[in-house]
Amino acid sequence: MTASEITRLVVVGVWAIATVAVAMSAHPCGYGMNSEDVGFRMWSGDDDSWNVSGALDLINAGTFQAALVSAARSSTTLRLRFVELRFVDLAGVQAIADITEMIPGLSLTVATPSNSFRRCWRMLGYDETCPRVEIVG
8 A cells, every 4th residue: 555545545534444454453463354464463552552563564564554544543642662573674664754744743652662773763864854753762
């Protein structure tokens, strides 16, 4: 799914249910519609945050971005917590950077990222070009 397709879904208020259901779940284990392995899982945390585990890469970055858009629909603040996130490539980092550009007024916090994620974020200049994304913990 392209950024413009995701933006169009947000603007017209359409939920990409089939795409998002594969990645988002109420539990970190997959059951039913969530049993397909897309490489990562995203589930609601205890404190108005979203937990992410697995790996984010070119193959699943579009699905991850669709999950972020759906999670962001109910708030102007989105908090991601990396829980056993094994790998994030450039496409995964880009999906995180792009979400605040796609949704005006959204602030994003990334909690507990790995040192390699932090290093990539800074090397790509996102610490300066994405002021509404805060890296903590």
